[in-house]
Amino acid sequence: xxxxxxxxxxxxxxxxxxxxxxxxxxxxxxxxxxxxxxxxxxxxxxxxxxxxxxxxxxxxxxxxxxxxxxxxxxxxxxxxxxxxxxxxxxxxxxxxxxxxxxxxxxxxxxxxxxxxxxxxxxxxxxxxxxxxxxxxxxxxxxxxxxxxxxxxxxxxxxxxxxxxxxxxxxxxxxxxxxxxxxxxxxxxxxxxxxxxxxxxxxxxxxxxxxxxxxxxxxxxxxxxxxxxxxxxxxxxxxxxxxxxxxxxxxxxxxxxxxxxxxxxxxxxxxxxxxxxxxxxxxxxxxxxxxxxxxxxxxxxxxxxxxxxxxxxxxxxxxxxxxxxxxxxxxxxxxxxxxxxxxxxxxxxxxxxxxxxxxxxxxxxxxxxxxxxxxxxxxxxxxxxxxxxxxxxx
Amino acid sequence: xxxxxxxxxxxxxxxxxxxxxxxxxxxxxxxxxxxxxxxxxxxxxxxxxxxxxxxxxxxxxxxxxxxxxxxxxxxxxxxxxxxxxxxxxxxxxxxxxxxxxxxxxxxxxxxxxxxxxxxxxxxxxxxxxxxxxxxxxxxxxxxxxxxxxxxxxxxxxxxxxxxxxxxxxxxxxxxxxxxxxxxxxxxxxxxxxxxxxxxxxxxxxxxxxxxxxxxxxxxxxxxxxxxxxxxxxxxxxxxxxxxxxxxxxxxxx
Numbered sequence: 001x002x003x004x005x006x007x008x009x010x011x012x013x014x015x016x017x018x019x020x021x022x023x024x025x026x027x028x029x030x031x032x033x034x035x036x037x038x039x040x041x042x043x044x045x046x047x048x049x050x051x052x053x054x055x056x057x058x059x060x061x062x063x064x065x066x067x068x069x070x071x072x073x074x075x076x077x078x079x080x081x082x083x084x085x086x087x088x089x090x091x092x093x094x095x096x097x098x099x100x101x102x103x104x105x106x107x108x109x110x111x112x113x114x115x116x117x118x119x120x121x122x123x124x125x126x127x128x129x130x131x132x133x134x135x136x137x138x139x140x141x142x143x144x145x146x147x148x149x150x151x152x153x154x155x156x157x158x159x160x161x162x163x164x165x166x167x168x169x170x171x172x173x174x175x176x177x178x179x180x181x182x183x184x185x186x187x188x189x190x191x192x193x194x195x196x197x198x199x200x201x202x203x204x205x206x207x208x209x210x211x212x213x214x215x216x217x218x219x220x221x222x223x224x225x226x227x228x229x230x231x232x233x234x235x236x237x238x239x240x241x242x243x244x245x246x247x248x249x250x251x252x253x254x255x256x257x258x259x260x261x262x263x264x265x266x267x268x269x270x271x272x273x274x275x276x277x278x279x280x281x282x283x284x285x286x287x288x289x290x291x292x293x294x295x296x297x298x299x300x301x302x303x304x305x306x307x308x309x310x311x312x313x314x315x316x317x318x319x320x321x322x323x324x325x326x327x328x329x330x331x332x333x334x335x336x337x338x339x340x341x342x343x344x345x346x347x348x349x350x351x352x353x354x355x356x357x358x359x360x361x362x363x364x365x366x367x368x369x370x371x372x373x374x375x376x377x378x379x380x381x382x383x384x385x386x387x388x389x390x391x392x393x
Numbered sequence: 394x395x396x397x398x399x400x401x402x403x404x405x406x407x408x409x410x411x412x413x414x415x416x417x418x419x420x421x422x423x424x425x426x427x428x429x430x431x432x433x434x435x436x437x438x439x440x441x442x443x444x445x446x447x448x449x450x451x452x453x454x455x456x457x458x459x460x461x462x463x464x465x466x467x468x469x470x471x472x473x474x475x476x477x478x479x480x481x482x483x484x485x486x487x488x489x490x491x492x493x494x495x496x497x498x499x500x501x502x503x504x505x506x507x508x509x510x511x512x513x514x515x516x517x518x519x520x521x522x523x524x525x526x527x528x529x530x531x532x533x534x535x536x537x538x539x540x541x542x543x544x545x546x547x548x549x550x551x552x553x554x555x556x557x558x559x560x561x562x563x564x565x566x567x568x569x570x571x572x573x574x575x576x577x578x579x580x581x582x583x584x585x586x587x588x589x590x591x592x593x594x595x596x597x598x599x600x601x602x603x604x605x606x607x608x609x610x611x612x613x614x615x616x617x618x619x620x621x622x623x624x625x626x627x628x629x630x631x632x633x634x635x636x637x638x639x640x641x642x643x644x645x646x
Contacts, residue, residue, distance in 0.1 A: 018491060020448040020517035021542040022566060024551070163454050164444065176447050183546050183569045281492040281518065282445070294466040295496030296444040 003248035009197020014314035017196035061217035073366035087378030089120035095206035097124040100187035113168030114305030115147025117191030122156035132156040137167040192236025193313030196284030207242025227371040229254040235307035239377035260302035261329035271300035272329040282311040303332035304352040334359040351378035396484040407619025409436040413456040415465030428638040441489030450573025452624040478510035488515040503535040513538035590616040
């Protein structure tokens with residue numbers, strides 16, 4: 001069994017392109033060209049040059065000695081928090097802006113929840129001098145003011161999504177509607193491994209630089225490419241897709257996906273899609289999603305805006321359904337505690353999304369000799385206010 | 394014969410109206426259908442509301458949100474429509490998004506539509522290839538016509554493929570846009586109407602999106618078999634409730 005997308009964009013039963021005809025020409029143009037463009041030598045050179053000189057790659061693979069001592073196993077941290085703009089998101093936006101240029105597009109749209117992907121998109125648009133419109137739920141705009149300001153400072157227009165629940169799901173709807181209305185000159189930079197084919201596969205390929213580097217770095221440090229486990233948090237799942245990518249078909253590497261349980265999986269306020277979701281269609285993809293019996297998409301909840309999405313990328317739905325991935329749900333409280341612990345043991349304040357991954361030790365026991373790589377997907381600066389409020393700092 | 398096909402054979406330009414089931418009030422569904430037929434509308438698209446209507450502009454989004462808030466859901470719509478064929482004889486089409494149909498069960502949904510006397514379905518986010526591979530037989534078994542959309546960006550080759558897969562009419566989206574009336578059509582739209590007309594497709598075309606009054610209706614039906622009005626009628630319902638539906642229809646033709 002393969003855990004990558006087939007040519008129609010299916011991961012097992014999940015994926016595909018469930019889109020209205022209005023979006024067909026846009027996605028079809030991308031589908032026909034994305035692999036070819038990504039394999040062009042000039043594209044690869046430009047992509048890797050920017051990742052190196054602009055993003056600051058390769059990011060370190062750091063042996064977390066004190067954390068390892070505490071949990072009696074060998075823990076490595078893949079430092080995506082050190083990427084320019086503070087998270088892994090920029091790997092994908094660099095790739096997609098280069099793709100958009102080669103497709104002759106002169107206008108970029110994006111959706112954002114907490115604002116990380118919006119900032120990463122606004123950044124590359126500034127870099128390339130391309131017009132940028134970011135859709136963001138009205139509620140998220142109010143609670144993520146610093147990132148809104150960053151996007152504006154970078155020259156992007158931030159448009160409030162006023163429909164539905166006015167959060168990430170609705171910002172995505174608005175971006176898709178914009179694309180329907182501007183099918184010729186505009187490229188839509190989706191921020192995660194979600195959406196219609198080819199987005200999940202394309203975004204996963206751009207993020208796969210993470211596991212490509214882990215392999216080389218681990219070989220250098222441990223004399224072998226494969227860890228025993230790779231651990232990542234999953235909202236839509238782009239950092240996880242990148243961290244798993246080159247290990248998907250290596251069964252001896254355990255894949256651990258950490259979802260946000262919010263106030264508890266059965267509390268009614270959760271974003272644990274693997275536990276609560278059913279197969280359905282969201283944003284053009286067949287995947288697991290949280291919905292009513294009647295097929296209406298429901299609102300998730302998590303303290304972390306980046307995990308606050310009612311679906312999960314089709315790759316992850318397939319990893320869950322097939323049993324290839326082990327899925328663990330972590331509550332707000334557990335994540336916050338783990339975030340504080342990593343801060344004080346390693347001197348690294350993680351994004352709250354990432355903090356969920358560090359909270360698995362009560363649920364997953366590792367052997368002393370296990371090599372466990374955590375993808376430290378983002379830094380916690382953007383979450384300081386939430387940490388301050390939570391810990392009364 | 395399927396009522397849609399019979400209707401398409403009539404020697405006239407067809408006026409089709411879309412409305413959202415359960416809007417403005419939950420119990421208005423049947424009344425709206427009956428009034429539209431009484432005032433000479435040729436065909437009706439009954440919108441099954443969805444939480445995330447990607448292809449719709451603000452007017453239909455808001456009506457969907459309101460209908461869901463009113464308590465509309467798939468089983469209730471079928472319940473409201475169960476005796477509709479005792480009073481209404483024009484073609485009825487259910488239009489919605491695929492996920493609610495998928496959750497209900499595609500076969501169960503089609504069977505129910507057949508029992509009620511629904512003639513066709515429009516599910517804009519059910520792609521052509523998935524329909525052909527997985528669901529065409531089920532639709533046929535229950536006598537349902539599947540209506541596909543085309544847009545100004547749809548290639549001739551794909552239009553031919555859609556024409557071949559269609560067995561009723563093609564829903565011709567007037568411009569690259571979400572639903573919601575714009576004022577008038579551009580020269581590009583006229584050229585697109587002409588291009589499609591000259592393709593001599595097997596299936597007649599009915600134009601939707603951007604039709605809001607008699608002028609746009611006449612323009613759209615100059616070459617096409619008919620036109621569909623959605624958002625403009627929803628606006629009428631928002632303002633007037635189920636009063637004076639006849640007045641709205643008379644304003645169109």
